[in-house]
Amino acid sequence: MFVNSMPRYEILSEDAMDVLDRGWRRILTELGIEFLLPEAVELFRAAGQTVEGEHLVKLDPEFVLEQVAKAPREFELQARNPERSVHIGGDHMVFSAVYGPPFVREGADRRDATMADFENFVKLSQSFPELDSPGGTIVEPNDTPLDSRHLDMVYALQTLSDKPYMGSVISGPNAVDTIKMGEILFGGAEALQRAPVSISLINCNSPLRWDDRMLSAMVEYNRANQAVVMTPFLLMGAMSPVSIPATLVQQIAEALSGIALTQLVQPGCPVVFGSFLSNTDMQSGSPSFGTPESAIGLLCTGQIARHFGLPFRSGGGLTASQTADAQGAYEALMTLLPTFLAGTNFVMHSAGWLEGGLVSSYEKFIVDIELLRMLRHEFTPLEIDEASLAFDAHQEVGQGGHFLGAAHTLERFRTCFYRPLLSSTENFDRWTRNGGQDAAERAGKIWRDTLDAYEPPPIDDGIRSELREFVARRRAELGD
Amino acid sequence: MFVNSMPRYEILSEDAMDVLDRGWRRILTELGIEFLLPEAVELFRAAGQTVEGEHLVKLDPEFVLEQVAKAPREFELQARNPERSVHIGGDHMVFSAVYGPPFVREGADRRDATMADFENFVKLSQSFPELDSPGGTIVEPNDTPLDSRHLDMVYALQTLSDKPYMGSVISGPNAVDTIKMGEILFGGAEALQRAPVSISLINCNSPLRWDDRMLSAMVEYNRANQAVVMTPFLLMGAMSPVSIPATLVQQIAEALSGIALTQLVQPGCPVVFGSFLSNTDMQSGSPSFGTPESAIGLLCTGQIARHFGLPFRSGGGLTASQTADAQGAYEALMTLLPTFLAGTNFVMHSAGWLEGGLVSSYEKFIVDIELLRMLRHEFTPLEIDEASLAFDAHQEVGQGGHFLGAAHTLERFRTCFYRPLLSSTENFDRWTRNGGQDAAERAGKIWRDTLDAYEPPPIDDGIRSELREFVARRRAELGD
Numbered sequence: 001m002f003v004n005s006m007p008r009y010e011i012l013s014e015d016a017m018d019v020l021d022r023g024w025r026r027i028l029t030e031l032g033i034e035f036l037l038p039e040a041v042e043l044f045r046a047a048g049q050t051v052e053g054e055h056l057v058k059l060d061p062e063f064v065l066e067q068v069a070k071a072p073r074e075f076e077l078q079a080r081n082p083e084r085s086v087h088i089g090g091d092h093m094v095f096s097a098v099y100g101p102p103f104v105r106e107g108a109d110r111r112d113a114t115m116a117d118f119e120n121f122v123k124l125s126q127s128f129p130e131l132d133s134p135g136g137t138i139v140e141p142n143d144t145p146l147d148s149r150h151l152d153m154v155y156a157l158q159t160l161s162d163k164p165y166m167g168s169v170i171s172g173p174n175a176v177d178t179i180k181m182g183e184i185l186f187g188g189a190e191a192l193q194r195a196p197v198s199i200s201l202i203n204c205n206s207p208l209r210w211d212d213r214m215l216s217a218m219v220e221y222n223r224a225n226q227a228v229v230m231t232p233f234l235l236m237g238a239m240s241p242v243s244i245p246a247t248l249v250q251q252i253a254e255a256l257s258g259i260a261l262t263q264l265v266q267p268g269c270p271v272v273f274g275s276f277l278s279n280t281d282m283q284s285g286s287p288s289f290g291t292p293e294s295a296i297g298l299l300c301t302g303q304i305a306r307h308f309g310l311p312f313r314s315g316g317g318l319t320a321s322q323t324a325d326a327q328g329a330y331e332a333l334m335t336l337l338p339t340f341l342a343g344t345n346f347v348m349h350s351a352g353w354l355e356g357g358l359v360s361s362y363e364k365f366i367v368d369i370e371l372l373r374m375l376r377h378e379f380t381p382l383e384i385d386e387a388s389l390a391f392d393a394h395q396e397v398g399q400g401g402h403f404l405g406a407a408h409t410l411e412r413f414r415t416c417f418y419r420p421l422l423s424s425t426e427n428f429d430r431w432t433r434n435g436g437q438d439a440a441e442r443a444g445k446i447w448r449d450t451l452d453a454y455e456p457p458p459i460d461d462g463i464r465s466e467l468r469e470f471v472a473r474r475r476a477e478l479g480d
Numbered sequence: 481m482f483v484n485s486m487p488r489y490e491i492l493s494e495d496a497m498d499v500l501d502r503g504w505r506r507i508l509t510e511l512g513i514e515f516l517l518p519e520a521v522e523l524f525r526a527a528g529q530t531v532e533g534e535h536l537v538k539l540d541p542e543f544v545l546e547q548v549a550k551a552p553r554e555f556e557l558q559a560r561n562p563e564r565s566v567h568i569g570g571d572h573m574v575f576s577a578v579y580g581p582p583f584v585r586e587g588a589d590r591r592d593a594t595m596a597d598f599e600n601f602v603k604l605s606q607s608f609p610e611l612d613s614p615g616g617t618i619v620e621p622n623d624t625p626l627d628s629r630h631l632d633m634v635y636a637l638q639t640l641s642d643k644p645y646m647g648s649v650i651s652g653p654n655a656v657d658t659i660k661m662g663e664i665l666f667g668g669a670e671a672l673q674r675a676p677v678s679i680s681l682i683n684c685n686s687p688l689r690w691d692d693r694m695l696s697a698m699v700e701y702n703r704a705n706q707a708v709v710m711t712p713f714l715l716m717g718a719m720s721p722v723s724i725p726a727t728l729v730q731q732i733a734e735a736l737s738g739i740a741l742t743q744l745v746q747p748g749c750p751v752v753f754g755s756f757l758s759n760t761d762m763q764s765g766s767p768s769f770g771t772p773e774s775a776i777g778l779l780c781t782g783q784i785a786r787h788f789g790l791p792f793r794s795g796g797g798l799t800a801s802q803t804a805d806a807q808g809a810y811e812a813l814m815t816l817l818p819t820f821l822a823g824t825n826f827v828m829h830s831a832g833w834l835e836g837g838l839v840s841s842y843e844k845f846i847v848d849i850e851l852l853r854m855l856r857h858e859f860t861p862l863e864i865d866e867a868s869l870a871f872d873a874h875q876e877v878g879q880g881g882h883f884l885g886a887a888h889t890l891e892r893f894r895t896c897f898y899r900p901l902l903s904s905t906e907n908f909d910r911w912t913r914n915g916g917q918d919a920a921e922r923a924g925k926i927w928r929d930t931l932d933a934y935e936p937p938p939i940d941d942g943i944r945s946e947l948r949e950f951v952a953r954r955r956a957e958l959g960d
Contacts, residue, residue: 009489009821016864023869034879056879110908209880238882242889242896244862246870280884282893286905292858292898300862320905325918326809326847327903333813334854341489341821355908367806374814378772382724382780384496389503390726399514399536400689402718404760409722413762416722418772423807425761425768425800428590428835438805 001086001132002093006379009341010303011296016245017307023249024256025061032058033208033257037215043264055209059257065308067260073309075270076195077227080185081162081457086132088199088227088272089311089345095372096135096166097125098316098352098360099201104139105323105354105361107444113139113360119156121352123454124365124447126161130372131351136166136201138352139360145480150174151471154181159464162457167200167226172216175200177474179224184466192224196270199227201348203276204254206232206239215261222265229313229346230258231274235287238280244293248300251275259310272346273305275314287356289318290331295338302342315339316349317368320356324363324440328354329371332364336371340379366443370422377418422446481566481612482573486859489821490783491776496725497787503729504736505541512538513688513737517695523744535689539737545788547740553789555750556675557707560665561642561937566612568679568707568752569791569825575852576615576646577605578796578832578840579681584619585803585834585841587924593619593840599636601832603934604845604927606641608831610852615828616646616681619840625960630654631951634661639944642937647680647706652696655680657954659704664946672704676750679707681828683756684734686712686719695741702745709793709826710738711754715767718760724773728780731755739790752826755781755794767836769798770811775818782822795819796829797848800836804843804920808834809851812844816851820859846923850902857898902926 012020034055035041045051050058074089086094098121104113118141125134134157144152150168157165158181167178182197183189191197202218205211221228232254234240240247255273262271277297281288288294298314305312316339319331332353339347351368354361393408403409409416422443424431435441492500514535515521525531530538554569566574578601584593598621605614614637624632630648637645638661647658662677663669671677682698685691701708712734714720720727735753742751757777761768768774778794785792796819799811812833819827829837830852832845873888883889889896902923904911915921 006491007489009487011486011862012864016862019864019866019869022866023871026869026871027874031874031878205880207874207877207879207881207883236883237889237893237896238884241870241873241883241886242892243868243870243873245864245868246873249869250874279897281900281905282897283899284905284907285884286907288897288900288903288905290903292854295858296862320903321919322904322906322908322911322916323918324806325920326804326806326923327919329806329809330813330847330851331903333810333817334858337813337817356905358908367810371810374772378775378814382491382496382776384492384499384725386499386502388723388725389499389506389729390721390723391503391506393721393723393726394507394511394687394730397687398511399687400685401687403687403716403721404718404765406721409717412722413717416717417759417762417768419763420761420768423768423770423800423811424802425764425766425836426802427764427766428802428838431802436802438803439801439807440805443806 002376003091004093004340004343004379005091005381008302008343009299011299012303020245020249020252024252027249027253028059028061028064028257031208032056033210033254035210035215036212039219040215040261043261047264064256064260067263068256068308070263070267071259071271071310072268074311075227077164077199078186078195078197079162079164084163086164091343093344093347094132095130095347095350096133097121097131097138098349099135100137101358101360102140102142103359105359107363110359112142114143115141115152118153119160120451121360122156122160124450126163126457127450127454128369130369130376133164134161135348147478148475148480151177151474154178155467155471158185158467159459160456165198167198167221169200169202169214169217171213172220175217175220179220179226181467181470184470185463192226196225196227199229202228202230202258204232204258206234206254207250208254210258218262219265222262222269225269227270227272228262229272229274230255230262231276231313234277236279236293237282244297247277247297248304251277252304273308273310273312275301275312277301278318287320289320289356290334295334298335298338299342302344311345313346313348314342315344315347317351317353317371318349319354322355324361324367324443328364329367332368333371336375340375362447363440363443366422366446367439370420373421374418482856483571484573484820484823484859485571485861488782488823489779491779492783500725500729500732504732507729507733508539508541508544508737511688512536513690513734515690515695516692519699520695520741523741527744544736544740547743548736548788550743550747551739551751551790552748554791555707557644557679558666558675558677559642559644564643566644571823573824573827574612575610575827575830576613577601577611577618578829579615580617580620581838581840582620582622583839585839587843590839592622594623595621595632598633599640600931601840602636602640603931606643606937607930607934608849610849610856611831613644614641627958628955628960631657631954634658635947635951638665638947639939640936645678647678647701649680649682649694649697651693652700655697655700659700659706661947661950664950665943672706676705676707679709682708682710682738684712684738686714686734687730688734690738698742699745702742702749705749707750707752708742709752709754710735710742711756711793714757716759716773717762724777727757727777728784731757732784753785753788753790753792755792757781758798767800769800769836770814775814778815778818779822782824791825793826793828794822795824795827797831797833797851798829799834802835804841804847804923808844809847812848813851816855820855842927843920843923846902846926847919850900853901854898
């Protein structure tokens with residue numbers, strides 16, 4: 001887990017924050033939020049909020065802030081290997097892999113994702129220390145039965161990796177399955193009450209609506225003390241206005257309304273201020289990623305979440321590119337570098353995202369790992385003291401010499417600089433002799449070698465059997 | 481010209497600055513700097529500095545700071561088209577193209593650069609408003625005679641572009657030629673005394689040595705009031721110790737010693753604190769670019785140059801990659817984004833740099849232009865006021881709708897977001913139908929179309945004839 005001790009890059013003035021503050025309050029008060037889950041509406045009604053019709057709740061901003069204040073500012077997220085448990089909040093940054101794509105790309109081959117791909121990506125996530133978590137739906141395993149697919153995914157996450165994982169959010173019952181499997185893995189409900197063992201993504205059906213299926217899952221997770229990430233899903237121009245400030249106030253209104261609900265369900269339960277904010281390409285009508293607008297939104301979101309005392313999720317290696325080419329790389333970094341500048345606490349889609357999130361790419365996964373490695377190095381504070389000035393090296397080398405053979409260099413050359421995983425500094429002749437491979441081709445070798453070297457983390461045989469039995473029983477119950 | 485009104489990202493504490501301050505003073509006092517130009521040594525001797533042997537000058541830090549204080553904090557750099565004149569210093573950022581490569585890459589073809597390539601890159605630099613200057617030796621035109629090559633380059637820069645340009649630094653006489661051609665273009669020496677019409681790169685022969693040829697050129701430029709960029713050339717591990725703080729104090733010592741010299745030659749002459757700072761790959765022995773170390777060095781350099789009240793040069797789209805692939809893109813952005821965070825005043829190598837600076841790449845040029853366009857957009861302050869909150873749009877769309885057809889969207893959709901030059905948001909089917917081209921392939925079409933559409937900026941026939949006559953006469957004198 002990376003601790004970002006570098007300064008935050010904050011671009012909102014106090015005046016700007018005041019304008020935004022008035023904005024989200026007005027949305028909650030005058031327009032309100034729809035909650036499609038009746039239980040949610042009843043909770044708000046019982047707490048004195050104004051309900052109109054079946055679903056619309058007009059919220060008092062002060063009431064919302066009171067609820068939000070009950071959420072922990074920081075919390076632990078347990079892994080079955082305690083050394084891989086992480087801390088969500090503060091200066092900590094936690095990275096998980098791409099989430100959601102139905103397709104995979106492997107070199108020039110783009111195809112439907114399978115369970116084998118899912119397992120591969122979990123193994124790759126387990127193998128690279130730059131990822132704290134494989135995430136959840138790292139790809140959509142299209143060759144498994146739809147109704148019981150979540151069981152296969154959670155089982156793979158729990159057994160092929162010993163890092164924290166994300167849970168199913170398709171429905172309340174699916175969330176319960178995730179929780180039960182967590183209880184098996186961690187030794188009972190008490191373990192889950194001590195600290196969450198899963199973190200799950202609850203998306204808003206933006207604008208201004210939370211749907212019933214995801215809220216059903218949320219309620220289950222809240223009651224079981226499992227973390228949720230309440231995330232407005234905002235592609236400006238489609239789900240929000242074509243204005244960053246308007247989108248930011250919508251994001252605050254949506255996120256805070258959802259977070260308030262979590263605290264009505266279970267005061268003090270762990271929750272994250274979520275952000276998924278980019279813009280529509282108004283020419284093609286397609287989503288854009290890695291844009292200047294998304295970078296600005298990300299920097300602002302960090303500042304806003306800190307203002308409300310909440311850990312926040314944003315960022316990732318996002319791109320609209322079809323391949324792990326120059327566009328794929330610069331769009332990913334155009335989001336990942338601000339992800340670090342903003343000190344993002346939980347980062348989904350950190351590795352493997354391609355084609356606007358439709359594709360999990362093996363090669364892009366490696367490109368993103370390289371970016372994460374570089375950024376972790378870059379955002380490690382420089383130690384500047386007398387010794388670091390290496391005056392003896394200057395004395396030794398003097399004017400016009402070189403430092404390659406200096407004592408100071410020889411003592412440090414193995415560890416003094418960042419060592420790349422993917423990047424090449426080979427000269428042209430050597431690069432040509434070695435096949436003249438570009439970064440995407442070299443990435444192909446790296447992920448294959450990494451899979452070959454993968455070793456499953458040990459797991460107790462009894463626990464594994466119990467998980468298998470649970471999956472088999474539930475699959476039968478679900479009729480798959 | 482871009483004005484960067486966003487906050488600077490500064491990572492050095494006051495304590496760290498104090499340590500660095502002690503460091504450069506110690507280098508100048510105890511080790512000293514070699515100046516291989518006798519005239520330079522005499523100037524320092526006459527000013528009371530300690531000379532040892534023929535070339536070594538031990539400098540009093542307070543004396544150096546007194547000289548540095550004579551340099552202007554900001555200055556104008558004239559273009560022959562006054563609308564393209566730029567301001568060096570303050571919040572202004574001025575971008576010029578790649579400088580120095582002997583080779584070009586055009587798609588899969590890598591070959592010796594020619595004068596035709598030189599002209600092509602000047603035309604491309606003229607065509608894109610993201611570049612304020614084509615720079616100088618945008619490629620090394622290997623098919624022209626060596627001794628008179630500088631005349632051909634300056635002539636091409638002056639006539640194919642109406643933006644400011646960089647001068648020859650091979651020798652004093654070459655600098656004089658550049659100055660004379662500037663006098664022809666701008667109407668006499670008085671015009672040059674009013675404000676510089678060229679800016680030239682004076683590299684330090686690091687560590688701690690300024691060579692005689694570049695200093696000869698520097699002296700000519702100083703006397704003619706032409707701007708110079710005094711640049712320590714630091715690949716850590718080779719030209720400086722394998723420590724960022726040690727390299728920073730060396731950079732300060734070298735840059736300030738050179739800048740002090742410029743002010744001894746001509747008090748008040750325009751000068752820029754230069755930085756070219758990256759690290760050696762200690763495994764391959766080759767230079768690395770776009771590294772975490774270079775990004776950190778860049779951020780620190782900005783803070784240091786501001787501390788001394790000097791405009792500074794750093795950054796660019798640097799990479800060690802062989803092609804305009806993912807590595808080429810992420811390494812470029814890993815430097816270019818900090819270039820903006822640091823508010824760099826003069827940026828060389830902003831477009832086209834490839835293969836550690838050995839190659840000017842047509843495709844990479846377009847990738848870099850896209851990065852500059854995105855970053856200019858990203859570093860434009862957000863306007864946050866009541867109107868920007870677009871409450872009417874939220875009222876119109878309400879809960880669960882979409883904003884694509886909202887009045888607020890329809891009024892703004894053409895200009896609301898960044899519009900890419902190179903990036904594609906095409907969906908997979910459309911992208912495949914259109915040939916399935918990656919970013920580098922698409923860049924190939926863009927630079928060719930741009931060259932096709934190029935129109936030379938108008939120039940007075942008399943001036944052009946005079947420049948031609950000057951070049952012909954000097955070429956004859958030089959025996960080429």
